Every structure is written in structure tokens, then in C-alpha cells.
Amino acid sequence: MLGEAVDVSSLTLVMGVTGLAEQVGSPEGKVAVTLLAVLGAVLATWFARQAQTRLKGFASPAVADVVASMVVIGVFASAIAVIVELWGLSNEVLTEVQSFSLGSVIPQLIVTTLVVVGAQVFIGIIRRLLDDLMGSSNAVTRHQRQVTYRMSQLLVWTFALFVVLGVWQVNLGGLLVGAGFLGIVVGMAARQTLGSLLAGFVLMFSRPFEIGDWVQIGQDDQEGIVTDITMMNTRIETVDGEYVMVPNDVISSQSIINRSRKGRLRIEIDVGVDYETDLERAKELALEAIEDVSVVRDAPTPQVVYKGFGDSAILFGVRFWIERPSARRYHRARTDVIGAIKRTFETEGISIPFPQRTVGRREAMSDDDADLRPEPSAGGGE
Numbered sequence: 001m002l003g004e005a006v007d008v009s010s011l012t013l014v015m016g017v018t019g020l021a022e023q024v025g026s027p028e029g030k031v032a033v034t035l036l037a038v039l040g041a042v043l044a045t046w047f048a049r050q051a052q053t054r055l056k057g058f059a060s061p062a063v064a065d066v067v068a069s070m071v072v073i074g075v076f077a078s079a080i081a082v083i084v085e086l087w088g089l090s091n092e093v094l095t096e097v098q099s100f101s102l103g104s105v106i107p108q109l110i111v112t113t114l115v116v117v118g119a120q121v122f123i124g125i126i127r128r129l130l131d132d133l134m135g136s137s138n139a140v141t142r143h144q145r146q147v148t149y150r151m152s153q154l155l156v157w158t159f160a161l162f163v164v165l166g167v168w169q170v171n172l173g174g175l176l177v178g179a180g181f182l183g184i185v186v187g188m189a190a191r192q193t194l195g196s197l198l199a200g201f202v203l204m205f206s207r208p209f210e211i212g213d214w215v216q217i218g219q220d221d222q223e224g225i226v227t228d229i230t231m232m233n234t235r236i237e238t239v240d241g242e243y244v245m246v247p248n249d250v251i252s253s254q255s256i257i258n259r260s261r262k263g264r265l266r267i268e269i270d271v272g273v274d275y276e277t278d279l280e281r282a283k284e285l286a287l288e289a290i291e292d293v294s295v296v297r298d299a300p301t302p303q304v305v306y307k308g309f310g311d312s313a314i315l316f317g318v319r320f321w322i323e324r325p326s327a328r329r330y331h332r333a334r335t336d337v338i339g340a341i342k343r344t345f346e347t348e349g350i351s352i353p354f355p356q357r358t359v360g361r362r363e364a365m366s367d368d369d370a371d372l373r374p375e376p377s378a379g380g381g382e
Contacts, residue, residue, distance in 0.1 A: 034083050041079040045072050069121040076117070111167045119160040126152045147204050199248035200231040208256045214326050217246055218254035225326065239327040264297065265325035267333055271341060272313030274351045279306070279314065282350055286318050289344035295333040297321040313353045 052068035127149050209215045209226055215236070216223040224238040234251055236244045259265050273282045283304045290296050302320040309315070318341065322333045345352060 030086055033086055037079045037082045037086075041075050044075040048072050048075070066125065069124060073117060073121070108167050112164050115160050115163050115167070119156050123153050123156050126156070147201070195249040196232045196247045199252040200229075200233075202252055203234070203248055204229065209258045209261075213258055213260040215259070216257040217251055222246060223327070239331075259325050259330075263325075264321050264323050265330065266300075266319060266321050267330065267337075269318045269334060269337055269341075270307065270315055271318055272310055272315050272352060273345075274353050275314060277314070277350055279316075281348075282345075283316070285344050285348055285350065286316075286341055289340040290318065290320055290337050293333070293336045293340055295322050295329060295336060297323055 048068045048071045052064050055064040055067065130145050130149055130152075211226050211229060213226050214224070215226055217236070222236065222244055224236040224242075224244065226234060227237050227243070228235040231248075233245050233247050236246060238244060271286065273279070286304050287302055290302055296302060297320070300321050302318065305317050305319065307315045307317050318337065320333075320337065322329055342352070
């Protein structure tokens with residue numbers, strides 16, 4: 001039953017198109033109908049895209065993309081069939097399809113169109129699948145999904161290009177040899193640029209840092225918040241509000257310190273107390289002082305460790321953690337903790353000593369002391 005309905009619909013469409021070709025005999029009329037067919041295909045494509053958006057509310061986005069793509073392909077195929085029949089090319093096309101020899105122009109155009117449209121449809125499906133599969137995963141960032149999509153797009157279009165060149169019987173061997181020599185020349189002339197490009201891919205997939213992380217690159221004080229990661233460079237905003245653009249090949253060849261990776265950061269502040277101070281009492285007071293500091297985390301618990309004997313004080317380190325580390329929160333935490341410890345020590349009478357030096361002068365020698373001065377040697381030496 002369904003097969004008979006399809007045959008009847010196909011026969012009606014063919015008869016309608018044939019009748020239209022007989023009614024439109026002038027070239028001007030054929031041109032007008034051709035433009036109407038193209039416009040109708042474009043409008044049908046637009047309506048299919050609008051329906052695709054609503055269809056996503058009832059079905060999977062990937063299914064909606066496939067359905068919309070099939071509708072677009074069917075509309076354009078129908079428009080092409082109308083145009084071919086209108087200009088009286090159906091017999092030639094039918095003959096070419098039956099023989100299907102790629103040595104003529106019409107089959108080559110048809111295959112090229114199908115390859116280009118198929119590549120575009122396939123790229124849309126890939127993008128939708130990437131969004132569906134990786135969109136809900138925290139392990140893959142939006143930037144990495146975009147890079148994966150661009151690489152997939154490049155691979156699909158490269159494959160489509162080689163298929164089209166093969167259809168048009170282009171000598172791929174000579175083309176590849178020429179491209180190889182061109183690649184060598186370009187690689188020698190822009191090796192630093194290519195190095196940055198390759199390093200950009202490595203950084204995007206190895207993920208030593210992400211946008212918003214507080215990082216330090218090497219030992220050159222290139223420290224700040226990562227604001228953007230591109231194929232060629234990484235942009236960092238320093239504490240002073242300056243924007244630094246660091247090439248990716250420079251980043252990949254240096255050590256990277258990511259202070260935001262785990263969402264928390266330990267800070268240590270050195271404190272010195274007088275040698276006569278009760279160390280256990282000073283330790284308890286230091287821990288009590290930082291309990292009221294809002295930026296200090298309760299877990300892991302703060303610690304106080306003894307570090308050594310200084311020139312004028314016993315040194316110990318106050319260690320505590322902060323969350324969501326950034327340069328601003330880091331300096332704020334240090335400032336608040338140092339102020340709290342100093343106020344507490346002053347209240348409890350614990351002194352924080354500082355290096356002192358005693359300056360004096362030597363008194364003049366008396367005559368009796370001068371007689372004790374050693375006599376110079378005979379050779380004039382001492």
C-alpha cells in the first residue's frame with residue numbers, strides 16, 4: 001500500500017514537472033521559474049531550520065539535525081529536478097546517470113554538489129554530537145570542544161577536497177608533491193609561528209591551565225590571571241592590571257605554576273618572637289588570632305611550625321589555606337593575618353624583636369698602654 005502511494009506521488013510529480021516544461025516555452029519564463037525554484041528551496045531551507053529548533057524540544061538535538069538536513073537535501077534535490085526538466089535536460093541526465101561516466105561535466109557537477117552538501121551536513125552532525133556528548137562533561141571545556149570541532153571540520157573538508165579533485169581527474173600526485181615543497185618552504189620561513197601553533201594545540205589538550213586560573217610562567221615574573229587562550233598565544237592579566245601576551249611556544253618550554261588548580265592555596269607567614277617568650281603560648285595565640293580572619297579556611301586546619309633560631313628571634317611559620325585563590329585574595333589574606341597576629345601579640349605582651357646593633361667608639365690609649373704597643377720590625381714590616 002505504501003509502495004503504491006509513493007509510486008503515485010512520484011508519477012504525479014513527474015507529470016506536473018513535465019506539464020510545467022510544456023507550458024513554459026520562452027527562455028524568459030524558464031529563467032523566472034528557475035529563480036522561483038531556487039528561491040523556494042532557500043525558503044524551504046529556512047523553514048526547516050526553524051522547525052528544527054522546535055523539534056529539539058521533542059527529540060534529541062542530533063535527531064533534529066539529521067531530520068532537518070534530510071529535508072534540506074530533499075528540497076534541493078527536488079529543485080534541481082525541476083530545473084533539469086524545465087530546460088529539457090532530463091534525457092541527457094538520465095543517459096549520463098545510466099552510464100555514469102565521470103568523464104563528462106554533468107556527472108562531475110552532480111557528484112561535486114553531493115560531496116559538498118554531504119560534507120556540510122556531516123560537519124553539522126559532528127558539532128551537535130560534540131555538544132551532546134561533551135557539553136555535560138566537566139572534564140572538557142568549551143574551548144576544547146571548539147578546538148575539536150575545528151579540527152574535525154578541517155579533516156572533513158580536506159577529505160571532501162580530495163574526493164572532488166579525484167572526481168575532476170586532477171593529478172593528485174603532482175599536487176601533493178607541490179604541496180610538500182610548499183610546506184617545506186613555509187615551514188622554514190615561519191618555523192616560530194608553526195611552533196607556537198603546535199604548542200597551542202598541546203596546551204589546549206594537556207590543560208595545564210584554563211581561562212580564569214592564576215598562573216606563573218617560568219621565573220620572569222609573568223604572573224596573573226589567564227584571560228584567553230588562542231592557537232598562537234596566551235593572554236594574562238597581571239596584578240597591576242596589565243595585559244601580557246605570551247607566545248605558546250615560550251609557555252611550553254618553561255615551568256608552569258598553577259595556583260588555582262585545586263581551588264585552594266596554602267600560605268605561610270614567618271613570625272619571630274623573643275628568645276624569652278613561651279613558645280607554646282605564642283603558638284596558641286597565633287592560631288587564635290587567625291581564627292577571626294574571614295579568608296582563612298577552617299579545613300585544612302591552620303598550623304604553626306618552628307623553623308629555626310634567628311639572630312635575634314626564634315622563627316616559626318604560620319600556615320593556613322584560602323579558597324578560590326587569586327592574587328587579590330592572596331595579598332588580602334597575608335595582610336589580614338599579619339595584622340591579626342601583631343595585634344594579638346601586642347595585647348598579650350609578646351614582643352616581636354627586630355635586629356639591633358650597638359654602636360660604640362674606642363677610647364684613646366694612655367701612655368702606659370702606648371708602651372705596650374709592639375715595636376716595628378727592622379725591615380719595616382709589622
